[in-house]
Amino acid sequence: xxxxxxxxxxxxxxxxxxxxxxATGDVAATNVQAAIAELASxxxxxxxxxxxxxxxxxxxxxxxxxxxxxxxxxxxxxxITGTATITSFGTPATDGTRRILRFASNGVVITHSAALxxxxxxxxxxxxxxxxxxxxxxxxxxxxxxxxxxxxxxxNRLSGGSIYHYKDLVAYNNSTGTVTGTIKITxxxxxxxxxxxxxxxxxxxxxxxxxxDAELSGYNYTSPEWxxxxxxxxxxxxxxxxxxxxxxxxxxxxxGTTSSTWIHPKIVITDVIAGHTNYGLFSxxxxxxxxxxxxxxxxSNTPTPNTLATLASPVFTGTPAAPxxxxxxxxxxxxxxxFVSAAVTDIAYDSAHSFAASIxxxxxxxxxxxxxxxxxxxxxxFPIAFPTAVCNIQLSEYxxxxxxxxxxxxxxxxxxxxxxxxxxxTETHWFAx
Numbered sequence: 001x002x003x004x005x006x007x008x009x010x011x012x013x014x015x016x017x018x019x020x021x022x023a024t025g026d027v028a029a030t031n032v033q034a035a036i037a038e039l040a041s042x043x044x045x046x047x048x049x050x051x052x053x054x055x056x057x058x059x060x061x062x063x064x065x066x067x068x069x070x071x072x073x074x075x076x077x078x079x080i081t082g083t084a085t086i087t088s089f090g091t092p093a094t095d096g097t098r099r100i101l102r103f104a105s106n107g108v109v110i111t112h113s114a115a116l117x118x119x120x121x122x123x124x125x126x127x128x129x130x131x132x133x134x135x136x137x138x139x140x141x142x143x144x145x146x147x148x149x150x151x152x153x154x155x156n157r158l159s160g161g162s163i164y165h166y167k168d169l170v171a172y173n174n175s176t177g178t179v180t181g182t183i184k185i186t187x188x189x190x191x192x193x194x195x196x197x198x199x200x201x202x203x204x205x206x207x208x209x210x211x212x213d214a215e216l217s218g219y220n221y222t223s224p225e226w227x228x229x230x231x232x233x234x235x236x237x238x239x240x241x242x243x244x245x246x247x248x249x250x251x252x253x254x255x256g257t258t259s260s261t262w263i264h265p266k267i268v269i270t271d272v273i274a275g276h277t278n279y280g281l282f283s284x285x286x287x288x289x290x291x292x293x294x295x296x297x298x299x300s301n302t303p304t305p306n307t308l309a310t311l312a313s314p315v316f317t318g319t320p321a322a323p324x325x326x327x328x329x330x331x332x333x334x335x336x337x338x339f340v341s342a343a344v345t346d347i348a349y350d351s352a353h354s355f356a357a358s359i360x361x362x363x364x365x366x367x368x369x370x371x372x373x374x375x376x377x378x379x380x381x382f383p384i385a386f387p388t389a390v391c392n393i394q395l396s397e398y399x400x401x402x403x404x405x406x407x408x409x410x411x412x413x414x415x416x417x418x419x420x421x422x423x424x425x426t427e428t429h430w431f432a433x
Contacts, residue, residue: 064108070099071136078102085109089116089134089141097136098144104128107281117142125280148283163275164282172267172288179262181292183239183255185269188285190250191223192278198253199271202237205263209236218244219276220251224300231305238262240307245299254299258292265290359383371432374398381417382432391433393418398427 016033026042029035044051058075062068064082071092081104089099103126110126112118117140124132129149134141172183185200200214213234218226226244233240239256246252256262267288274282324338325331353362359373361383371382390413397408408428411421420428 064103064105070101070134070141071097073099076100079104080108081105083107085111087111087113087116089136091139092136095137099134101132101134103130103132109280115140119143119146123280125278127283162277162279163273164279166272166274166282167270169269169272169282169284170286170288171269172265172290174262174265174290177264179265179290180259181256181262181290182258182260182294183262183265183267184247184287184289184291184297185253185255186247186287186289187220187251187253187282189220189278189281190246191220192281193219193221193276194274194278194281195219195228195276196282197271197273198269201268201270203264203266204236204238206236206238209238212237214242214255216242216253218301224298226251226301229301229303231303233305233307235308237307238265240305242303242305243299244301244303245297247297252297254294254297258294262290354383356383368433373430375428375430378420379417380420380430382415386415386432388415390415390418393430393432395420396429398429 016036017031019032021027021030021032021035023030027035027038029038057077059077059079060073060075061079061081062070062073064080064084064086066085067088067090068080068086069090070078071090076098077100079102083105086108106126106128108126110116110118110124110132112121112123118124124130124146127149131145131147131149132143133145135144136142185198196216196218198216200216202212202214203210204212211234214237215230215232217228217230219228221227224246229244231242233242239260241255241257241260243254244251245254269286269288272282274280322334322336324336325333327339327342329339354360361369361371363369369384369386371384371386373380373383393410393413395408395410408420408422410418412419418430418432
């Protein structure tokens with residue numbers, strides 16, 4: 001008790017400024033009072049504080065797993081290793097928890113769900129270097145930002161299903177003049193059971209056929225097989241051979257052969273639609289090269305290309321079809337077999353007809369009536385009456401001596417017949433419409 005009394009009495013005789021303090025760290029003051037003041041001036045408010053200088057966050061590493069508990073990590077910036085599929089990021093204790101994730105590997109599938117919300121409600125398949133910022137609130141991790149490592153590439157994860165649409169993936173340019181060889185397109189994957197539609201545009205120096213297009217589709221199902229192949233080439237393509245195969249490491253597509261000739265070729269893979277499975281693996285890693293030796297490449301499918309016809313003097317194969325014009329059309333429109341058949345029917349014999357030796361008639365399906373006969377006297381009666389009008393009657397004399405002053409002529413006509421004038425010769429032949 002005496003000691004305590006002494007300390008109290010003694011300490012009361014000293015001020016904080018009189019108590020020495022050793023400068024240490026960022027505190028430069030040499031007495032307690034100054035140190036307290038220095039600390040007070042540099043502390044941050046609990047709300048609305050402004051920090052100056054760099055603020056460094058702890059870095060952590062986690063292996064990918066079905067539940068990758070990023071909330072429990074020892075840092076806000078996390079490097080995710082491994083390739084396991086992620087279905088949950090765990091459940092942190094505090095709303096507002098934020099984590100920045102970097103993925104070290106290709107092919108990590110992050111699965112969208114009600115508790116793990118991703119852009120477009122679509123799964124993400126990572127490429128090494130991809131980064132995500134995740135924020136937690138009310139039991140849900142939400143992706144605040146997603147930055148693929150191949151940010152310059154333009155591709156969309158389509159909401160219609162398990163489909164990615166990639167654009168402008170790779171280009172090839174050769175400006176050395178005429179070159180000979182096979183164009184090899186190397187995919188960034190081996191067998192992935194992915195259904196692919198690949199659009200290619202190219203340039204090959206020529207006087208009239210510079211530009212060309214190729215549409216390729218196939219299913220790189222499993223080793224050693226590409227299947228469900230379809231190839232469509234524009235008529236200006238400088239090659240006719242397209243082969244699908246594997247070079248021992250990656251799937252590949254060969255355009256032309258080692259004897260194909262190219263002149264200043266420029267080639268771009270403009271679009272790739274990938275679907276079914278592993279469709280997120282095609283954003284980078286494509287290559288186009290000219291090869292003169294195909295050793296080591298195993299070809300599994302060599303389709304017969306569908307070649308588009310030229311606009312000028314096209315040559316069609318198979319059974320081409322065209323719209324059928326209406327009956328009576330008289331233009332440069334293509335006449336289909338259906339049009340020709342209808343036209344022939346219009347001039348075919350009708351069931352209503354009479355073919356006697358010296359007189360007869362024919363009704364056509366379009367309503368036209370043809371009548372003819374021979375006569376040695378007038379008036380002349382038609383085999384049948386015309387229903388509405390007589391368009392024309394033609395006469396020709398047969399036998400006897402022609403007299404210009406007494407030539408047989410038509411004086412009058414009705415729907416049922418006609419009367420002639422002049423002298424009949426041996427016989428008059430007539431034709432009426």
